[in-house]
Amino acid sequence: MMSGSGVDRDGVYGERPGREAVVGGEQSVSDRPPSGTPSERGPGRRRGRRGRRGERLMVPEAEFTSYYGRPVINAPTWSARDIAGYFFLGGLAGAGSVLAAGAELTGRKAMARALKVSSLAAISGSGALLVHDLGRPARFANMLRVFRPTSPMNMGSWLLTAYAPTAGAAAVLEAAGRLPRIGRAATGGAALLGPAVAAYTAVLIGDTAVPAWHDGHRELPFVFTGSAAVAAAGMALIASPVAENGPAVGAAVFGTALESAASRIMERRLGFVGEPYQQGKSGRLKRAAQGLSAAGTAGALLWGRRNRIAAALSGAALLAASACTRFGVFQAGVASAEDPKYTVVPQRERLRKQAAGDA
Amino acid sequence: MSSIIGRNLLAGAEADPAGDAGHGADHPERVGFFTDTSVCIGCKACEVACKEWNAVPEDGLELTGMSYDNTQGLGADTWRHVAFIEQDKPLGHAVTGVDPGGVDHSGVDVFALAAGTTAPAPPREQAEVPTPDGRTELRWLMASDVCKHCTHAACLDVCPTGALFRTEFGTVVVQEDICNGCGYCVPACPYGVIDQRKEDGRVFKCTLCYDRLGEGMEPACAKACPTDSIQFGPLDELRERAAARLGQLHDAGVADAQLYGESPQDGVGGDGAFFLLLDRPEVYGLPPDPVVTTRDLPSMWRHAGAAAATLLGGLAAVFALHRDYRKAR
Ligand code: SF4
Ligand code: SF4
Numbered sequence: 001m002m003s004g005s006g007v008d009r010d011g012v013y014g015e016r017p018g019r020e021a022v023v024g025g026e027q028s029v030s031d032r033p034p035s036g037t038p039s040e041r042g043p044g045r046r047r048g049r050r051g052r053r054g055e056r057l058m059v060p061e062a063e064f065t066s067y068y069g070r071p072v073i074n075a076p077t078w079s080a081r082d083i084a085g086y087f088f089l090g091g092l093a094g095a096g097s098v099l100a101a102g103a104e105l106t107g108r109k110a111m112a113r114a115l116k117v118s119s120l121a122a123i124s125g126s127g128a129l130l131v132h133d134l135g136r137p138a139r140f141a142n143m144l145r146v147f148r149p150t151s152p153m154n155m156g157s158w159l160l161t162a163y164a165p166t167a168g169a170a171a172v173l174e175a176a177g178r179l180p181r182i183g184r185a186a187t188g189g190a191a192l193l194g195p196a197v198a199a200y201t202a203v204l205i206g207d208t209a210v211p212a213w214h215d216g217h218r219e220l221p222f223v224f225t226g227s228a229a230v231a232a233a234g235m236a237l238i239a240s241p242v243a244e245n246g247p248a249v250g251a252a253v254f255g256t257a258l259e260s261a262a263s264r265i266m267e268r269r270l271g272f273v274g275e276p277y278q279q280g281k282s283g284r285l286k287r288a289a290q291g292l293s294a295a296g297t298a299g300a301l302l303w304g305r306r307n308r309i310a311a312a313l314s315g316a317a318l319l320a321a322s323a324c325t326r327f328g329v330f331q332a333g334v335a336s337a338e339d340p341k342y343t344v345v346p347q348r349e350r351l352r353k354q355a356a357g358d359a
Numbered sequence: 360m361s362s363i364i365g366r367n368l369l370a371g372a373e374a375d376p377a378g379d380a381g382h383g384a385d386h387p388e389r390v391g392f393f394t395d396t397s398v399c400i401g402c403k404a405c406e407v408a409c410k411e412w413n414a415v416p417e418d419g420l421e422l423t424g425m426s427y428d429n430t431q432g433l434g435a436d437t438w439r440h441v442a443f444i445e446q447d448k449p450l451g452h453a454v455t456g457v458d459p460g461g462v463d464h465s466g467v468d469v470f471a472l473a474a475g476t477t478a479p480a481p482p483r484e485q486a487e488v489p490t491p492d493g494r495t496e497l498r499w500l501m502a503s504d505v506c507k508h509c510t511h512a513a514c515l516d517v518c519p520t521g522a523l524f525r526t527e528f529g530t531v532v533v534q535e536d537i538c539n540g541c542g543y544c545v546p547a548c549p550y551g552v553i554d555q556r557k558e559d560g561r562v563f564k565c566t567l568c569y570d571r572l573g574e575g576m577e578p579a580c581a582k583a584c585p586t587d588s589i590q591f592g593p594l595d596e597l598r599e600r601a602a603a604r605l606g607q608l609h610d611a612g613v614a615d616a617q618l619y620g621e622s623p624q625d626g627v628g629g630d631g632a633f634f635l636l637l638d639r640p641e642v643y644g645l646p647p648d649p650v651v652t653t654r655d656l657p658s659m660w661r662h663a664g665a666a667a668a669t670l671l672g673g674l675a676a677v678f679a680l681h682r683d684y685r686k687a688r
Contacts, residue, residue, distance in 0.1 A: 020604075020607070021397075022608065022611045022613075023450065023451070023613070024397070024450040024451025024608070024611070024612075024613040024637075064641065065642050066641060067442060067444070067641070067642065067643060067644030068423075068425045068428075068644075070431065070644055071551060072550070072641070072645070073546065073548065073551040073646070074434075074545045074546060074551040074552075074553070074554050076542065076545060076546040077542040077545050077554070077555045095674070098670065098671060098674045098675075102674060102678035103678075105678065106678055106681065134541050134560070135538075135539070135540015135541070135555060135559070135560020135561055136538070136540040139537075139539035139540070140539060142519075142522070142537055142538075143519045145521075146519075146520065148519060148521065150517065150656065151516065151517050151518060151519045151543070152517070153517065153519035153543050154519035157519060191671075195667035195668070195671045196663075198667065198670060199664075199666045199667040199670070202663055202666070203656075203659045203663045204543075206655075206659045207517055207547065207656055207659060208517070208543075208547045209513065209547055209548060209649075210546050214652050217655060217658065221659075221662045221663040221665070221667070222665075222666045222669065224666065225666040225667060225669060225670035226670075228670065229670060229673065229674065247674075247681045250680060250681060251673075251674055251677050254677055255673075258669065258670075258673065337546060340641075344646065347646055347647045347648035347649070348641070350648050351647055
C-alpha cells in the first residue's frame, strides 16, 4: 500500500503530514492579495463561472454554475412506457372501481359489469408493466417480504396486493353471477381501495429528488386522481349503453375539472421548476391531453346520452387524454432531472433567502 | 407517518443512525470520509483502488474534453470520481499560471533538444501576460467525490425491499442478493450517486468498503490516497479535524475554503462522507442545499389522502345527481 497509515479500533494512525499543506496560503507567495476576505464568503458571492469577486448577490441568479453542464441528480432509469403506463392503468382501475360500485348501487347493470371487468384487466396490466420494469423481475416478491412505511413503492405493492384480488373477486363473481353478497362486499371494498391506488402513484414519484416531481408533491395527487376519473369515465362511455351514461358524463366533467385545476395551480406555484411541464416533449403531451379531454368532455356532454358511437369516441378521447397526462408528467420529471439548473437554482435561491433571513 | 415510527426519523439531526436502525448499544462508532480537496492532486489513485478492491467492472473509455476528467461522474461502476475544474481565478495567495518573473519555455524546440542538435532557447525577455496586473489567473480544482452515506439517506428510505440498509458503522450499503432492480433509489438520491447497472438490472454504489471495515482496515481509496486528501475515521473526529483545517486555510487567506456536508443541521442530517471545497458546491457538480426527499413524505401522504377522498367524494356526488336511473327506466 502506498500510504503508511492504517486504522484499528482506536482510530487512525500514521497519517502523513502532507495533509496539512497550506495550499494557496500566505506561505506560497506573500505579495499577493487574498482571493477574498472571510467576510465575503457564503452564498451568492460569485456569479457564474466568471464571477465578480466581492459582489453580493441581490437578485435571483440569472446564470448558474454547473460541472460541465452535467446533471446533478441521476434521472430515473424507468422506461416511460412501463411506468407512465403503470400510472395510467392503475388510475383507470382505481377510479373504475368507484364508478362500478356507484353503477351497481344505482342499478346500472351493464356499466357496473363493464367497469368491474375493465378494472381487473387494467390492474393486471399495470402489475405486468411494473414487474416488467424491475431489473430483476423474478425478485418482485422481495417487496412483500418487508413492510416499509418510508417507501411509497413498498406501501403501493401492499396496496395492490389488497386491491387486485378484491377487484378480481368483484369482476369474477359478477361474471359468474354467484355469491352475490360476497360480490357486493368485494365491489365496495374495491371502491374504497381504488382511490388510494389512483393517488399513491403521485407519492411514488413525489418522493424522489426529481425537482418537477418532488416540488409538485402537493398537487400531483389531485392531477392523478382527476386524470384517473377521466380515464374511468372514458371507459364507461365506451362500454355502457347510452341509457346508463349519465354518471359517466358527470365523472368526465369532474375529472377534467379537477385535473386541469390541479395542474394549473401546480405550475403556477412551481414557477421556474414547473417549466418542464410546459416545454418540450412533456409540454406537447400536456397540450394533447388538454385538447383530448376538452373534446372528450364536450362530446360526452353533447351526445353521451344519445348516440352510442359518439359516446364511444368521446370515451376513447378521454382515455387517450389520461394516458397523455401521465406520460407528460413522467417526461417533465425526466427533463427536470437531466438539466442541472432545475436542481441548482432553487437550492441556491433557498440558501440566499436563508442567508438574508439570518442577516 | 411520524406517529407510525414513533418519532421523526425522516429528517433533522440524528446522533446515532446505526442505533436508530436497530444495531445494539455496542455497535462501533460511526465512521466516514473527510475529503479535503485542497490537497487533492488529481492522481485518481482512489478511483483505481476502489475499482480494484471492489472488482467494479470497466465502464467504457471515453475522452470527454472535460479537463482531465474522463470518468464523468459517479454511477453504478464508478464509486469514486475525481472532478477537474479549470478556473481563471487565483487560489488564495498561490502563484498560478505563468509567472512573469520566471523562465518561459514556450519557445523551446523539444525535438531538436532531444536530438541534441541545438542548445535550449534563451528565456524570453517578458512572458505574455493575459491579465492587466501581470498574472495568468488559472487554478485547477480537483475533488474526489463519493457516496455521502447520508444520515437520512433517501435511497435507503425509499427502497421497497430493504436491500439498502444501515450498517453498524452508520454507513449505507446495498445487499445485492435482495435488490430487485426497481430503480427507486436512483432518482431518490439528492446527489446522483447510486445507479443501475444496465446489463445486470441491480443498483450499485460505494459500500465504504464494508468488508474492509469489518476487518479493521480503512477503505481502499483512503488507503491509496497519497496526500491524505481522503481521510477516513470516526465521524466526530473527522468533523473536528475538518473544522481545524478550515480555520488553518482561512487564517492563511484562502477565503474560498468551505466545508460541505459536515453539518448535522443540513437537509440530509449531515453526510457521513463530507468535503472541504475551494469553491461553491455546484462548481463541483454537487447540489448546493440537498434535502432528503422523505422529509416531506408525511405531507405527500396527507395530500394523496385528500386527493383520494376528493375522487371518492366527487364520484359519489356525481351518482347522487343521477340516482333516479331506475325510476326513469
Ligand atoms: S449519497 Fe445518495 S446513495 Fe449515498 S447514502 Fe446518500 S442518498 Fe444514498
Ligand atoms: S433498485 Fe434495489 S436497492 Fe434500489 S430501491 Fe430498488 S430494491 Fe432497493
